[in-house]
Structures are given as structure tokens and as C-alpha cells.
Amino acid sequence: MRVGVFICHCGSNIAGTVDVARVAAEARKIPGVAFATNYMYTCSEPGQDEIKAAIKRENLDRIVVAACSPRMHENTFRKTIQKAGLNKYFLEMANIREHIAWIGNDKELNTEKAIDAVSMAIAKVMQNKPLHATSFKINKRVLVIGGGVAGMQAALDCADGGLDVVLVEKSPAVGGIMARLDKTFPTIDCSICILGPKMVDVGQHEKIKLFAYSEIEEIKGYIGNYQIKIRKKATYVDWEKCTGCGLCMEKCPSKNSYDYFNFGVAPTKAINIPFPQAIPKKAKIDPNYCRQFLKGKCGVCAKICPTGAINYEMKDEIVTEEVGAIVVATGYGLLDQNILTEYGGTRYPDVISGIQYERLLNASGPTSGHIERPSDHTEPKTIVFVSCAGSRDKSIGVPYCSGFCCMYIAKQAILTKDHIPDSQSYVFYMDIRSPGKGYDEFTRRAQEEYGAQYIRGRVSKIYPKGKKMIVRGADTLLGTQVEIEADLVVLATAAIAAEGAAEMAEKLHISYDTFGFYVESHPKLRPVETNTSGVFLAGACQGPKDIPSSVGQGSAAAAKVLSLFSRDMLESDPAIAQVNTNACVGCLKCLKTCPFQAIVEDTLRSGKKVAKVIETVCAGCGVCTSTCPCGAIQLQHFTDNQLLSEVSAICQM
Amino acid sequence: MDALNLTEKTDWTFIEQFKKESGDNPSLCYQCGNCTAGCPYTHYFDYPVSMIMRLLQTGQKETILNSKAIWLCATCETCTTRCPCEIDVAHVMDVLRHIARRENKVAEKGVKSFYDSFLKSVKLFSRMYEVGMIMIYMLRYGYMLSAAKLGMDIGPKFLTRGKLSFFPHELMGNAEVARIFKKYRKMEKERAKK
Amino acid sequence: MSDVGTKELRIVGFLCNWCSYGGADTAGVGRFKQPTDLRIIRVPCSGRVDPLFVVRALLTGADGVLVSGCHPRDCHYSEGNYYARRRLEMLRRLLQFMGIDEKRFHYTWVSASEGQKWQQVVTDFTKQVHELGPLHDKKEKAD
Amino acid sequence: MAEKKYAYYSGCSQETSSKEYDISLRAVMKALDVELVEPEGWSCCGSTPAHTVNHVLAAALAARNLALVEKMNMPVLTTPCPSCLTAFKEANHRMENDSFKKDVNSLLDNPYNGTVDAKSSLQIIYEDIGLETIASKVKYVFTELKVAPYYGCIMNRPPALAKFDDPENPIAMDKILSALGLNVCDFAFKTECCGAGYGYTKKDMMKELTYKVLDMARDAGANCIAVACPVCQMNLDLNQKEINKDRGSDFNMPVIYFTQLMGLAFGCSPKELAIKKLIVNPDKLLKNRMLKSETDKGQDKEKLKASA
Numbered sequence A: 001m002r003v004g005v006f007i008c009h010c011g012s013n014i015a016g017t018v019d020v021a022r023v024a025a026e027a028r029k030i031p032g033v034a035f036a037t038n039y040m041y042t043c044s045e046p047g048q049d050e051i052k053a054a055i056k057r058e059n060l061d062r063i064v065v066a067a068c069s070p071r072m073h074e075n076t077f078r079k080t081i082q083k084a085g086l087n088k089y090f091l092e093m094a095n096i097r098e099h100i101a102w103i104g105n106d107k108e109l110n111t112e113k114a115i116d117a118v119s120m121a122i123a124k125v126m127q128n129k130p131l132h133a134t135s136f137k138i139n140k141r142v143l144v145i146g147g148g149v150a151g152m153q154a155a156l157d158c159a160d161g162g163l164d165v166v167l168v169e170k171s172p173a174v175g176g177i178m179a180r181l182d183k184t185f186p187t188i189d190c191s192i193c194i195l196g197p198k199m200v201d202v203g204q205h206e207k208i209k210l211f212a213y214s215e216i217e218e219i220k221g222y223i224g225n226y227q228i229k230i231r232k233k234a235t236y237v238d239w240e241k242c243t244g245c246g247l248c249m250e251k252c253p254s255k256n257s258y259d260y261f262n263f264g265v266a267p268t269k270a271i272n273i274p275f276p277q278a279i280p281k282k283a284k285i286d287p288n289y290c291r292q293f294l295k296g297k298c299g300v301c302a303k304i305c306p307t308g309a310i311n312y313e314m315k316d317e318i319v320t321e322e323v324g325a326i327v328v329a330t331g332y333g334l335l336d337q338n339i340l341t342e343y344g345g346t347r348y349p350d351v352i353s354g355i356q357y358e359r360l361l362n363a364s365g366p367t368s369g370h371i372e373r374p375s376d377h378t379e380p381k382t383i384v385f386v387s388c389a390g391s392r393d394k395s396i397g398v399p400y401c402s403g404f405c406c407m408y409i410a411k412q413a414i415l416t417k418d419h420i421p422d423s424q425s426y427v428f429y430m431d432i433r434s435p436g437k438g439y440d441e442f443t444r445r446a447q448e449e450y451g452a453q454y455i456r457g458r459v460s461k462i463y464p465k466g467k468k469m470i471v472r473g474a475d476t477l478l479g480t481q482v483e484i485e486a487d488l489v490v491l492a493t494a495a496i497a498a499e500g501a502a503e504m505a506e507k508l509h510i511s512y513d514t515f516g517f518y519v520e521s522h523p524k525l526r527p528v529e530t531n532t533s534g535v536f537l538a539g540a541c542q543g544p545k546d547i548p549s550s551v552g553q554g555s556a557a558a559a560k561v562l563s564l565f566s567r568d569m570l571e572s573d574p575a576i577a578q579v580n581t582n583a584c585v586g587c588l589k590c591l592k593t594c595p596f597q598a599i600v601e602d603t604l605r606s607g608k609k610v611a612k613v614i615e616t617v618c619a620g621c622g623v624c625t626s627t628c629p630c631g632a633i634q635l636q637h638f639t640d641n642q643l644l645s646e647v648s649a650i651c652q653m
Numbered sequence B: 001m002d003a004l005n006l007t008e009k010t011d012w013t014f015i016e017q018f019k020k021e022s023g024d025n026p027s028l029c030y031q032c033g034n035c036t037a038g039c040p041y042t043h044y045f046d047y048p049v050s051m052i053m054r055l056l057q058t059g060q061k062e063t064i065l066n067s068k069a070i071w072l073c074a075t076c077e078t079c080t081t082r083c084p085c086e087i088d089v090a091h092v093m094d095v096l097r098h099i100a101r102r103e104n105k106v107a108e109k110g111v112k113s114f115y116d117s118f119l120k121s122v123k124l125f126s127r128m129y130e131v132g133m134i135m136i137y138m139l140r141y142g143y144m145l146s147a148a149k150l151g152m153d154i155g156p157k158f159l160t161r162g163k164l165s166f167f168p169h170e171l172m173g174n175a176e177v178a179r180i181f182k183k184y185r186k187m188e189k190e191r192a193k194k
Numbered sequence C: 001m002s003d004v005g006t007k008e009l010r011i012v013g014f015l016c017n018w019c020s021y022g023g024a025d026t027a028g029v030g031r032f033k034q035p036t037d038l039r040i041i042r043v044p045c046s047g048r049v050d051p052l053f054v055v056r057a058l059l060t061g062a063d064g065v066l067v068s069g070c071h072p073r074d075c076h077y078s079e080g081n082y083y084a085r086r087r088l089e090m091l092r093r094l095l096q097f098m099g100i101d102e103k104r105f106h107y108t109w110v111s112a113s114e115g116q117k118w119q120q121v122v123t124d125f126t127k128q129v130h131e132l133g134p135l136h137d138k139k140e141k142a143d
Numbered sequence D: 001m002a003e004k005k006y007a008y009y010s011g012c013s014q015e016t017s018s019k020e021y022d023i024s025l026r027a028v029m030k031a032l033d034v035e036l037v038e039p040e041g042w043s044c045c046g047s048t049p050a051h052t053v054n055h056v057l058a059a060a061l062a063a064r065n066l067a068l069v070e071k072m073n074m075p076v077l078t079t080p081c082p083s084c085l086t087a088f089k090e091a092n093h094r095m096e097n098d099s100f101k102k103d104v105n106s107l108l109d110n111p112y113n114g115t116v117d118a119k120s121s122l123q124i125i126y127e128d129i130g131l132e133t134i135a136s137k138v139k140y141v142f143t144e145l146k147v148a149p150y151y152g153c154i155m156n157r158p159p160a161l162a163k164f165d166d167p168e169n170p171i172a173m174d175k176i177l178s179a180l181g182l183n184v185c186d187f188a189f190k191t192e193c194c195g196a197g198y199g200y201t202k203k204d205m206m207k208e209l210t211y212k213v214l215d216m217a218r219d220a221g222a223n224c225i226a227v228a229c230p231v232c233q234m235n236l237d238l239n240q241k242e243i244n245k246d247r248g249s250d251f252n253m254p255v256i257y258f259t260q261l262m263g264l265a266f267g268c269s270p271k272e273l274a275i276k277k278l279i280v281n282p283d284k285l286l287k288n289r290m291l292k293s294e295t296d297k298g299q300d301k302e303k304l305k306a307s308a
């Protein structure tokens, strides 16, 4: 065996705190090593050429690259050695950057540690076997979860690209938060006017199969071949028959149903179509408020419906869809105002959230676009906006910036002036975050043209006095406490992970951060991919973002799906489990533990019962390998021998 | 006025001393002003509390130790409760008072004297004994005028309702309590030597 | 690092590729300083860690072994870490029978985004092993 | 035998300027069948003045008392005074640190091991005794009272230390008063500072803060204030005349300990509760009282009216 070892400087990233020349020198002493060198930037083109040249020149058959994390460049170097004619599994990487050079400054200790890391990699690579991928067919249908603007964009781009799309939306209509907005920054165009046509397209596109008021029940399979179980929740209205005429809603006597679409600004009927432009435009009964469900009598809607669509007996229904890739676009949620007790929580009707204010501004909202105080329906003259209401607040576990509220506050301040010319807006802010194109100009306009008073400081307390709400804050630029007697207070409540985000991540086997936002594969270079191949992200489910970024990501995710589906076959990862039928005693312990049901019982010609791995199903976790009492089932590339050789490399010295 | 020359006038040792003594990290403060916004006493402060935090970040030792603010803070905990960065601001003010005491820089002598009288009364009587405390406050610190006024305001109302007793409670001094103070002085002296 | 004691000890870490290995990467990217005793072996899943690996390491020269995987319910392979937990919990009890202080072995969950938590885990565990001292009368590394 | 038993630290003020708090609390606890055991030879907790000097000294003054309770083998010490409560909680919290604990114990004759939990009497009444029991003891309902419940600044703060109720909108006292059948106002200044210990040194400052609280209580429609802190009580009660003189206002708002209100509802006599010690006389407001059994009926009628 002739192992070649390449130690990377990564500029000064590694060489600054690791004596790379000494690591190479020590590597050379290890039996089996035929060649060892150190190089400035190994991943650069000349760096890779150097590896290829050395393979030829030195006749190397195994390669160790000691550099950054394999999560960064393993694929790069696998391709490199493949080009030089080696099987790509004859590569091992030693992570001497993230795990060594960057976490300590003691060059002596770091160098020792790097030598160990290289020894381990050498020990392992000598055990490596050539592995060959097999290819399988892709099911070229895509599932999009979440029908907000990001999900719709992804669905439309995929459908326009010729793919069959399954779109699953949890609520009764698509559109997400954007469908609730009045106007959008920084251009102040009507939100539903630009979103409406997209929603109609989604509803009518022959390639898009829309499941509204539905949720993902179960996801099975792997990239190229997923089986999805979808729960169609009972609406108690047969949507095949419902024409969306709205008669039922008019006549329903249960008038105090919570209006999810309007964030509770005003009540709605127990049977309702969420908003005039809803797609699909179908009615749905809320059994928490319907008298038929609560008291067992009413039936008004059933009597009135001209198409006989009402069905109080309806049950949830499970349907199965098969797809080859998944785009997750489940968006975000908003912080429960009740947590902000210093602002009164929801105790004071005239302290509302930004999204509720958006509904008050909206011409098709519950007040037909007249701004009024929820308490007495009068027109407010003094409106105070409180930014970062719960955002950037470590004390409640939301240390991050919600990203878009600075901008929408400026928008709302501008719109307020348009609606009520003799009004005065005040905005409490800590920083104005407006780094997009035309954004800062926009927040400036709110101040310069629309006269909004911006006060630099946080608000500490809000309380009622007479008919006014007193907002007590600081003006840190004046260095003083200030109070404003407001008619209406609008809190820019923090953006948080969507409800159920963690459960969804678990179904998809993707990671989420401490706050419940999904983790992308690389924060800069793979922003819409996840670490689970075949699953892509779009929109605010990955972190708070505004509409332009959400749409951009929706398109980007679609492009990723289209490029994945541009091939007919996919290569499987050959690092899967393999049974040594000689050693297997047929106990089937492995079968019981495999999380993917990838193992079946098989009978050899001799009649012997053994375990057998279904190649396309095995995900390569290795749980079976650590289960088997005989060492008969081995996860390729991570066999007992390979891992123990690494242990030996560092322990038996 | 000249620009504040931060190269010369940043007292890094003071910042370090503060950090060590308090266990608080002034860098956590992002100057949102919430503490000032909620502080009931801010109108009486010479520097609002968020500015004290800023002065601390920039190592302005003299300004801080000579401020009235640190003595007028009532430890009401409003700032600590609402600080989004989880800084125990009231504790910061407390520690600044300790440093100011040690360095003999007390901008609000009356407030300090009151605290001292209170403790003196505790040392003597082992419990706070209001009449005794007021007498100490009057005698030792010569605040005759205000004290006389105090006597006028509070005395009659309290005495007629049997609220102030002229005599301390039966306990009348407990050797252990006095010892706590004695041992504490000794501890302080030893610390100072080091 | 100096604050955990004088001489380096030998600690072997088994880290799952998806979460903890990524978490250690994140800690590195964030330049979160850590003690240097740890040597990391990458495994696909914490469920791949055979208790025998741990025993082998401890018997042949390691002073401590750390296993870290994805948080329960967040496993890249659905439930590999549940198997890991069950097995490693058994192992902990076994170690006592073998006369090895169970404090030399630790398993935990660190996700790819938790760089700071990883720093804490490494620092704490290294400190814990240093408090116990070396497990073997090791020859100097040079020979 | 009493059903529940607690170590009880009345605090210095409750011996002098706010005797009525101690007296009424004891009466209420007796009615509720709770035994209070005072540690013998207790001393001052150190209060605010001590912690402005040094935290070790402050903790030692507090811990001396906790050590007495520890010796009595009682796990919980209750005190009506939020200032004492904070002193005890601070001491407990800081003494979790070993070197701090060593320093504190070096000042004490008998070391304290940190095993005694300090809880306000309000918390004990709210959590351990509970609203149901309280409601079951009510004999009279005082129909004239419109109460603003005032907790003061440190009863629930900082939340990490207090570990009781909400630091911005506490409700324990509201619920207790409601259980007494009283009319409780939605009061926004429940935790605004009343002027603290500045009554002696910075009177104008104190009066300004007191004014704000009184003003807000009146705004909320209250005709009296319920308190749970001797300092709050003194500041709010003692200075109304002067404030009226300064500002031309006309406050005459009784400031009553919540324990006195409980006692009155339970049927204790004003004398048993030392009502006379209050400066602003509440007698007029207390004149109208109804037997609870009657008000229940009345309320039912009102409810019927309202729903009709």
C-alpha cells in the first residue's frame, strides 16, 4: 500500500497555529506512507493538480488530506482522486482546521494533535475498500410544504419547468402572511394585488395538485423516492360541491368564531371563507364554534347551501403521494403578545400587534381599511410603534433580529399618514435595520416626508390612563425618559418559528436551530439546501426574511429541484450495510433495529436463514452494525475494522 | 469643550476591576435604554442609568464614582427585571456604590449617612430601632434641620398611633450581631492590605 | 489548554456526522477555544457507536471517551440516537463492573448549530477527566 | 394542632412603624389555622443599607437569622416584608457560591448551610393555603371598597430571584382580594416604586413617586389601596396630607394591608387587626358590610340582570 499525505496550510488559517511541515515529516515516518507534503491551498486548482500529479508520480493508491472539515471539502477531493484514477473511497480527511487550528493557540499542542489526526486518517484509509455506487430512477414529482409566497413561488417555478407538484398547505387557503398584508415595502404596492394572480395560478395550474387544509402525516423514503402520507383535515364541507357562494357564511348564527385569518381583530362566523380572494375559495366549519357541534342543533348552513355541500359527519382523510424531492416553505409565526407583560400583554385592547394593524389598514379587512381603536372604534390620532417587541431580547429567548419589522413599521407609519392626515406617528427603535435596495431611503421618507417621529430607545412600560395609552420609553439620544399619550400602540412582535416547526423537521430528518428555524447546508454557499439530500428550504422557515428574499429562495429551491431532476438516474451512496452471510446466524436482531426497514429475511440456497439489506432503502446509519452480535453486518466505509483502526492509532502508543 | 480623548481617558483597569468584583459584563449592554425608560428615579439622576452603563463601558471612572445617580438608585429592580440583555443593572449600581465608598467618593452624603445610621443602630440594638436610628442620624451627621422637620412630620402621627416606640425592643443588642460588624471590618482591612 | 490542568490526557470522541461533528465545526468556525486533549472519530450516527469501541479505547490507552450525537427526535436517521442512548446507558453500568470510573465516559447531544454548547461540553468533560487523572501508566508518547 | 407551620420573621418595621401588619397577619394565620414560630433572638436582616455597603456583610446579617431557622429544623421561613424577603433570598442565592459562603460564615458564630427557603407571607397564603380555603372563611363582604392592589417594586422582582408570580402584572393579591368578594380594580402601577426608603433623606423625591401611585389608583377607580409592604404602606399612607398641600390634590385614600382586609372579611374585629394604626382613616369605607351569604344571592341577581 502506498499512502500519500497532503497537509494544507489554508493560508495562515492552519499554518498559523499548526507546524504543518512537522506534521508532514511525522507522517512520512508512519509505515505505509509513501509520500507526504504540505501545501498552501490544497483545494485550489494547483493544489488539486499537485495531488493528481503525486498520485501518478509516486504511484500512490490511498490519499489522506489534512485540511478543513470533510463536511466542507470531502467531495472536492474525492473527485480529485477519482480523476487521477483512484476509487473515490480511497480518500480520508483529517480535520485539522475547525477541530484543531481554530480552537487553540498553542502551536506545540496543536501540532501534536494534528499528527494524531493524520495518523488516524492514515490508519483508516489503509482499511478502506473500493466502493461503487449503483444508480436508481428518480420520481420526478416534487412536494412543496407550505403555501406562503415562498412555497407558491417554488411550486409555480417547478410546475412551469414541467414538474408535477404536490402543494400541501395547513390552513384553508394559500397565501401565508403576505395574503394578510395591506401594502408592501419598499414600493407600497397592494399586497393582494401582486399576490392574488400568483394564488390564482397556483389554484389553476394543471401541474399543481393543491391540498389545502392538509398536513403532512408521515414521510418515508429517500431522495428520488419518497412516500408521503397527507392528512386532509375535515372541513365539514364537501369542496367538490362548494362553489364559494358564501350564502352559508351570511346566514350562520354563530357570530363569535375566532378569525385566524384576521388574527382575531374581529370575530367571524363558524362557517367561513377566510377572505374574499381565498384560493381555494371554499367554506369550512370551525367545530369549536359551530352550534351543530357544540349543542347538536342548528343546521342552518346545511339547509341554506344550494349545492348540499355541508357534511357534519366528515372525517379526516389520509392520502398517499409519491415524490422525488421536497421543498419546505412553512414560514414563520409571531410571538404571543401575552409574553410581553410590561406592555400589558393582551390586557389593553388598544395595544395591538403589527399584523393586526396590517389588517386594520387593509381595505378588505374587518374595518374596510378604516383605522380605528379596537376599544371604542374611534379614529386614533397619536399612534406609537414599538419596534423589537420581543426581538433582540435575550431575556425571553429571542436574541435575534426579526429582520423585516423596521421596514414594515416605516411602511405602516407612512400608510397611517395617508389614512389619517392629521395623525402623528412615533416610532421607538434601537437601530433601524434597512439594508436592502431602496430600503434605507424608504425609512428616511417615513421621517422626512411623512413626519414620523423616530425616538431612539426601548419602551419599558405601557399602561392606560383615561382613554389614552401611556407609552413610557427612553430617548437615549436626549438621555431622558419620555412618555407619549397614545391613542393606539402597535407592537412589532418578534418573528418566531412556525407552529409545529420542530415536529416537521423531525419528520423530514432535517436540523433546526435553537429557535426552531431550519438549518441550511451552508450559511453562505448552500442556503436553500439541507443536510438531507432531496430536501430544500425556501422562505422564512429558515429564518425571518422579507418577501423579496422569500421569493428569491422559492425560485432558488425550485432551480435546485429542477437541476436534480435534470438527470434520470441518481447515484446511490455505496456506504451502506452489507451482510457477510457466512458469519450471519439469522438472529434478525438487525432487522428489528433498522430505523428504515431496510433489512429483510432471506433464505440462502442452502436453506440457511440470513439477513439481507435492500440497497436502495438502507440509509447508512450503522445501527445494525453495532447491533449484530456476530459482526456479520458491516456498514461499508465505517466498518468495525475501520473505526477500531482509528482507535488503535491514537490509543496504542 | 475638548473631545473626550478615549485613548487617554479610558480606564481599562477600572473596567477590569468592576468586572471582577461584580461578575457582571458591561459589554453585554447594547444601550437600548430600557433601564432608563423604566427607572422611577431617573429624573433625579445626574446620569440616567443607561448612561452609567455606557460610562462603564468606556471606563469613565471618575464620572461614575462622583455621580449622584449611584446613590439615588433605590434598588427597585425595575431595570434588572426589564433589561433585554439580562444584565443585573441594579446589582451594577450596587457594586459601583461599594467602589465609591471605598474610594471615599460619595456625591450624596445624606443618603450614605442614612444607611450608615441604620446599620449603626442595627449594630447597637441588633434590630433596626427607628428612634435610635433617627437620633444617630441627627447627632452623628448633624442633619438637625431636616431631622427636626422629620420629627415634626412623622413623630406626632406615629406616636399617637403607638407606631414609634421610644424604647428599643427587649432584645437590646446581641453580641453576635455586633461581632458580625467587627469581623467584617477586620475582613475589609485585610482585603485592603492585599 | 492551561486551565484544565498541566499535562494533556487522551480523550477519544465519537461524533455523529450530521449534528455533533457539525457542531464541533461550528465551534471551530466561531473560534471557540477548547482544551486540546480530545481526538475526534467521525461516525455516521451515534447509533453506529458500538459500546465495544468505548471499552476498547478505555482499555488500550484512552483516559476518557466522549460520544455525541443529534438531539433525541432530531436524528438524521430518525432514531439511531435512541439506540445509542439505550446501549450507552447499559455501558455506563458495565464500566463500573470493569473497575473503570463511569465519569471517564460521557455521552451527550449537540446539534450542528450549537458551537457554544460543544465548547462547553469539551471543556467540562476534559476538566472532569483531568480531575480523575490518567487511567493508565502511559509510556511517554515519544516511544 | 395547627394544620400548617412556618418559621416566621416579622422584621424590624413590624415591631414599630408597621405593627398592624404583624398583628393582622397573625390574626389571619390564626383564622386559617396556620402556626407561626418566631426564631428566638432574631436580628435585623440588613435591608437595603447593608447591601449598599457590601454583599458579604449583607448576607451575614440575613444568614444569621436563616441559621436560627435552620437550627429549628424548619425548611421554610416566611416574612411579610418584601425587603426582608429579598435580603434572605439574596443571601441564599449568593451563598450558593462556595467561597462567598465561606466568607459569610466566617462572620457568623454559627454557620448557615443554605437549607432554608424564604417565602413571602403573600406567597404562602396564595400558594399553600389557596383561594378556596380563603373564600370558605369569608363571613363579610365590604361592598364600598374598590381596591387597587399594590405589590411594590420588589415583591416579585427580579423574577429570577423572586420566583413568584409575574414581575410586571402580579395577580396573587388580586385573586386573594377577589376571593374576599372585594371589588378589585385593574391597576397598572402594581409594581411601580413608591419612593422606597427615601422618606427620611429625599422626601420630595419620595413624595413625587407616591403621588404617581396614588394618582393612578384614583384613575383606576379605586377608593383604597391594598398593600403588602410596610415601606409602601408608610410612604403612601403618611404623606397624603402633605401631597395635597403641595399639589392641591385631595387624596384621602386609605392604604390598608391586605392581611387587614382578609381579617375584616373573616370577621375579626378592627381592633384585632389594629385598623386604628392606619393614618388615613378607612372607617367610612368599612361601614357597609354584608353577610357573605346575602351577597351571593345579590350577585346572582345581578348576574341574571346582566345576562338578560
Ligand SMILES: Cc1cc2nc3c(=O)[nH]c(=O)nc-3n(C[C@H](O)[C@H](O)[C@H](O)COP(=O)(O)OP(=O)(O)OC[C@H]3O[C@@H](n4cnc5c(N)ncnc54)[C@H](O)[C@@H]3O)c2cc1C
Pocket: A145, A146, A147, A148, A149, A150, A151, A168, A169, A170, A171, A173, A174, A175, A176, A177, A178, A181, A183, A184, A185, A186, A214, A215, A216, A329, A330, A331, A332, A333, A354, A355, A356, A358, A404, A408, A411, A498, A499, A500, A504, A538, A539, A540, A541, A545, A546, A547, A548, A550
Ligand atoms: C406585520 C407584518 C408586515 C409585513 N410587511 C412586509 C412587507 O411590506 N414587505 C415584505 O417584503 N415583507 C413583509 N413582511 C414579511 C412577510 O410576511 C414574509 O417575508 C413572508 O410572509 C414570508 O413568506 P413565507 O412563504 O416564507 O412564509 P409564510 O407567509 O409564513 O407562509 C408559510 C405558509 O406555510 C403554511 N404552513 C406552515 N406550517 C405548515 C405545515 N406544517 N404544513 C403545511 N403548511 C404549513 C402556513 O399556513 C403558511 O401559509 C411583513 C411581516 C409582518 C409580520
Ligand SMILES: Cc1cc2nc3c(=O)[nH]c(=O)nc-3n(C[C@H](O)[C@H](O)[C@H](O)COP(=O)(O)OP(=O)(O)OC[C@H]3O[C@@H](n4cnc5c(N)ncnc54)[C@H](O)[C@@H]3O)c2cc1C
Pocket: A524
Ligand atoms: C470589505 C468587505 C467585506 C465583506 N465581507 C463579507 C463577509 O464577510 N460575508 C459576506 O457574506 N459578504 C461580505 N461582503 C460582501 C461580498 O463581497 C459580496 O456579497 C459578494 O462579493 C457579491 O458577489 P457577486 O458575485 O455578486 O459580485 P462580485 O464579487 O463583485 O463579483 C462580480 C464579478 O464580475 C466581474 N465583472 C464585473 N463586470 C464585468 C463585465 N462587464 N464582464 C465580465 N465580468 C465582469 C468582476 O470582475 C467580478 O469578478 C464584503 C464586502 C466588502 C466590501
Ligand code: SF4
Pocket: A237, A241, A242, A243, A244, A245, A246, A247, A248, A249, A282, A283, A304, A305, A306, A307, A308, A309, A310
Ligand atoms: S358551502 Fe354551500 S353555501 Fe357555503 S359557500 Fe359553499 S356552496 Fe356556498
Ligand code: SF4
Pocket: A251, A252, A253, A254, A270, A271, A285, A289, A290, A291, A292, A293, A298, A299, A300, A301, A302
Ligand atoms: S351548523 Fe354551525 S356552521 Fe352551520 S350555520 Fe349553524 S352554527 Fe353556523
Ligand code: SF4
Pocket: A387, A388, A389, A391, A392, A400, A401, A402, A403, A404, A405, A406, A407, A431, A432, A433, A492
Ligand atoms: S427588524 Fe428592526 S424592529 Fe425588527 S427586530 Fe430587527 S431591529 Fe428590531
Ligand code: SF4
Pocket: A435
Ligand atoms: S451602510 Fe453598511 S455599515 Fe452602514 S448600516 Fe448599512 S450595512 Fe451597516
Ligand code: SF4
Pocket: A579, A583, A584, A585, A586, A587, A588, A589, A590, A591, A610, A611, A627, A628, A629, A630, A631, A632, A633
Ligand atoms: S444481527 Fe447479525 S447475525 Fe443476526 S441476522 Fe443480522 S446480520 Fe445476521
Ligand code: SF4
Pocket: A576, A577, A593, A594, A595, A596, A597, A598, A599, A613, A617, A618, A619, A620, A621, A622, A623, A624, A625, A635
Ligand atoms: S445501516 Fe443498517 S440499520 Fe442503518 S439503514 Fe442500513 S441496514 Fe438499516
Ligand code: SF4
Pocket: B028, B029, B030, B031, B032, B033, B034, B035, B036, B049, B050, B053, B079, B082, B083, B084, B085, B086, B087, B089
Ligand atoms: S436595559 Fe440593559 S441593555 Fe438596555 S441600556 Fe439598560 S443595561 Fe443596557
Ligand code: SF4
Pocket: B035, B038, B039, B040, B041, B042, B049, B072, B073, B074, B075, B076, B077, B078, B079, B080, B089, B090, B093
Ligand atoms: S434599581 Fe436603581 S437604577 Fe434600576 S430602575 Fe431602580 S432605581 Fe433605577
